[in-house]
Amino acid sequence: MRFAVLGxxxxxxxALVRSSDTRILIDCGFPLRETLKRLARLGVEPGELDAILVTHEHADxxxxxELLARHHAIPVYLSDGTLQGMRKPVQPAGLLKAGDRLLLRDLEITAVxxxxxxxxxxxxxxSDGRRRFGLLTDLGSATATVLECYRGVDALIVEANHDSEMLARGPYPYPxxxxxxxxxxxxxxxxxxxxVAELGWETLQHLVLAHLSEKNNTPQLARQCFVDTLGCDPDWLQVADQHSGLDWREIA
Ligand SMILES: [Zn+2]
Ligand SMILES: [Zn+2]
Structure with missing residues (x-):
């Protein structure tokens, strides 16, 4: 299995995940032309995508x-709540609920x-049955379910959204x-x-920090916080950024 981040x-x-048989895009927060450019950078044609999984209805x-799925006839899977919240709704190929498992060719997807x-x-x-990849962004707190579902994954993209001091002193209005x-x-x-410390990071092959706020965080601060907390090698950590995302990483 391999994964990459468009941005x-x-x-x-x-983000993109591929196995020998299957190519899945998770979310698409970019306009069509930008998405195609970024897919091309990663060597993927939109017509090759087997599915788009959507996490939630926020515009990012x-x-x-909707446009990508319609133009290239790509099946979309999401929750009913997400579908209802979308400004441009899709024709879903299937609706998912928390805890559901979905088999798409050789990949099993768990919705958390x-x-x-x-x-x-x-x-x-x-999961391809051998390795597990987890995407975990856009959450305000980690629940027992999150810990249970992501424990033991081989590769993890995790949100490191903000530095709490930068957020407190930064330009955002209080609400x-x-x-x-x-x-x-x-x-x-x-x-x-x-x-990540609680999940047990020692068995992780890849740890990627993502969804960094441009106003309330810096890659240096995020990286340093993980190095200090985990005691890991700073060069092992990856940061997926807004502009260039992250190139393919192989989960061995
Ligand atoms: Zn978001
Ligand atoms: Zn969100």
């Missing part, structure tokens, strides 16, 4: 979903419910600061690092 941050999120995750201020947000763990930093908002660097 990650508050201006658009999208769904902006490009998370605490985030969307209608029915899901995050996903994908937005409260939202972002709240139980249903986004994980800060420290919360995220502690979550």
């Amino acid at each position: 990650s941050g508050s201006r658009g999120n999208s 995750h769904v902006h490009g979903v 419910g998370v605490a985030h201020d969307a209608r029915e947000p899901l995050q996903y763990v994908l 937005l600061k409260a939202r972002v930093g709240g139980q249903w908002g986004h994980l800060n660097n420290q919360q995220s690092a502690e979550l």
